[in-house]
Amino acid sequence: xxxxxxxxxxxxxxxxxxxxxxxxxxxxxxxxxxxxxxxxxxxxxxxxxxxxxxxxxxxxxxxxxxxxxxxxxxxxxxxxxxxxxxxxxxxxxxxxxxxxxxxxxxxxxxxxxxxxxxxxxxxxxxxxxxxxxxxxxxxxxxxxxxxxxxxxxxxxxxxxxxxxxxxxxxxxxxxxxxxxxxxxxxxxxxxxxxxxxxxxxxxxxxxxxxxxxxxxxxxxxxxxxxxxxxxxxxxxxxxxxxxxxxxxxxxxxxxxxxxxxxxxxxxxxxxxxxxxxxxxxxxxxxxxxxxxxxxxxxxxxxxxxxxxxxxxxxxxxxxxxxxxxxxxxxxxxxxxxxxxxxxxxxxxxxxxxxxxxxxxxxxxxxxxxxxxxxxxxxxxxxxxxxxxxxxxxxxxxxxxxxxxxxxxx
Numbered sequence: 001x002x003x004x005x006x007x008x009x010x011x012x013x014x015x016x017x018x019x020x021x022x023x024x025x026x027x028x029x030x031x032x033x034x035x036x037x038x039x040x041x042x043x044x045x046x047x048x049x050x051x052x053x054x055x056x057x058x059x060x061x062x063x064x065x066x067x068x069x070x071x072x073x074x075x076x077x078x079x080x081x082x083x084x085x086x087x088x089x090x091x092x093x094x095x096x097x098x099x100x101x102x103x104x105x106x107x108x109x110x111x112x113x114x115x116x117x118x119x120x121x122x123x124x125x126x127x128x129x130x131x132x133x134x135x136x137x138x139x140x141x142x143x144x145x146x147x148x149x150x151x152x153x154x155x156x157x158x159x160x161x162x163x164x165x166x167x168x169x170x171x172x173x174x175x176x177x178x179x180x181x182x183x184x185x186x187x188x189x190x191x192x193x194x195x196x197x198x199x200x201x202x203x204x205x206x207x208x209x210x211x212x213x214x215x216x217x218x219x220x221x222x223x224x225x226x227x228x229x230x231x232x233x234x235x236x237x238x239x240x241x242x243x244x245x246x247x248x249x250x251x252x253x254x255x256x257x258x259x260x261x262x263x264x265x266x267x268x269x270x271x272x273x274x275x276x277x278x279x280x281x282x283x284x285x286x287x288x289x290x291x292x293x294x295x296x297x298x299x300x301x302x303x304x305x306x307x308x309x310x311x312x313x314x315x316x317x318x319x320x321x322x323x324x325x326x327x328x329x330x331x332x333x334x335x336x337x338x339x340x341x342x343x344x345x346x347x348x349x350x351x352x353x354x355x356x357x358x359x360x361x362x363x364x365x366x367x368x369x370x371x372x373x374x375x376x377x378x379x380x381x382x383x384x385x386x387x388x389x390x391x392x393x394x395x396x397x398x399x400x401x402x403x404x405x406x407x408x409x
Contacts (some may be wrong), residue, residue, distance in 0.1 A: 001326030011182035031245035038226025056207035107365035114358035126303035132278035133296035172301035182191035185243035185261035203269035219353035219404030360400035367394035
C-alpha cells in the first residue's frame with residue numbers, strides 16, 4: 001500500500017513540474033524533450049523481457065552496450081548538423097557537393113521507410129500493452145488493434161486532420177515521463193526494503209554468451225533509437241541548440257536506462273512465468289499494485305503519440321524527397337498499406353529487429369554523408385581521427401543490418 005501511495009505521489013508531482021508553463025515555454029527543454037521522448041518511449045518497456053531473456057542478470061551490460069553504440073551514432077548525426085547542413089543550404093555549391101547531397105537524399109528516403117516499420121512496431125506494441133493491461137495475451141488481437149489504428153491514422157492523414165492530433169503529444173510525453181519517474185521511485189523503495197530486510201538478491205542462474213546473443217543485441221538498436229529527430233528540427237531550433245539538446249537527451253536517457261535496469265534486475269526471477277513482449281506490465285505489479293495500470297496508460301499514450309509523429313515525419317519526407325511526385329495524401333495511404341502488411345506478415349519480435357535494421361540503414365548513410373564531408377572539408381579539426389571513428393560506426397550499423405536477428409518469441 002505504501003509503495004502505491006509513493007508511486008502516485010511522485011507521478012503527480014512530476015506531472016505538475018513537467019506541465020508548468022515556465023518549463024513548457026523553455027526552448028532548450030522543448031528541444032531536448034523531442035529526442036528524449038523518442039529514445040525512452042517504447043524501448044524502455046520492451047527492453048526488460050528481451051534483454052533479461054537473453055542475458056539474464058547481465059542485461060544491464062547489454063543495455064550499456066546499446067547506449068554506447070547509440071551515443072557513437074549520435075556523434076555522427078551531431079557532426080552532420082554542424083558541418084553537412086550548411087552545405088545543403090549553399091545552393092551555389094551544389095555542383096561540388098553533389099555526392100554529399102545525393103547521400104543525404106538517399107538517407108532521407110531510407111528514413112521514410114524506417115518510419116513505416118517503426119509505425120507498425122509502435123502500434124503492435126500498443127496493442128500488446130492494451131491487452132496485457134486486461135490480462136490477455138493474443139498476437140492476433142494486437143494485430144487487429146494495430147490495424148484499426150493504422151486505418152484511423154491514414155484516414156486522418158488523408159483528410160488533413162492528423163496535425164491537430166499531434167498537438168496532444170506534449171501531454172502524452174509529460175504523462176509518460178512522470179510515470180517513468182514514479183516507476184523508478186517505486187523500484188528504489190522496493191529495493192531499499194529488500195536490502196533493509198536482508199532479502200535482496202539476484203535470481204540464481206547460469207547465462208552463457210554466444211554469437212547468437214550478440215546478433216540479438218544488434219537487432220535491438222531500436223530500443224535506444226530516436227535521438228536523430230533533432231536532425232530534422234532545423235525549422236524550429238538553431239544548430240548549436242539541437243546539438244547540445246540531443247547530447248543532453250542521450251545522456252539523460254542513458255542514466256534512466258541504467259538506473260532502471262539496476263533496480264529491476266532483482267525482479268527478473270518473476271519473468272520465468274511470462275516472457276511476452278509486454279511482460280514488464282505484470283512484473284511491476286510486484287512493486288506496487290497501481291503500477292501495471294499506470295504503465296499501460298503511459299505505454300498506450302507514448303506508442304500512439306510516436307506513431308503519429310512518425311507518420312507525419314514519413315509523409316513529409318516522402319513529399320520532399322520525391323519533389324512532390326508523391327503528395328502527402330498518397331503518402332499516408334502508402335504508410336497505412338505497408339505498415340498493415342508488416343503487422344500481419346511478421347511477428348512482434350521480427351518487427352523489433354526490422355525496425356532496428358531500417359534505422360541502421362539510415363544511420364549508415366549518415367555515416368557516408370559525414371565521411372564525404374570530411375573528404376572535401378580539409379579544415380575540420382581532428383579530421384583523420386573522425387574518419388576512422390565514423391568508418392567504425394558505419395561498420396557497426398552495417399553489422400546491425402546484416403547480422404541482427406530477432407529474439408526468440
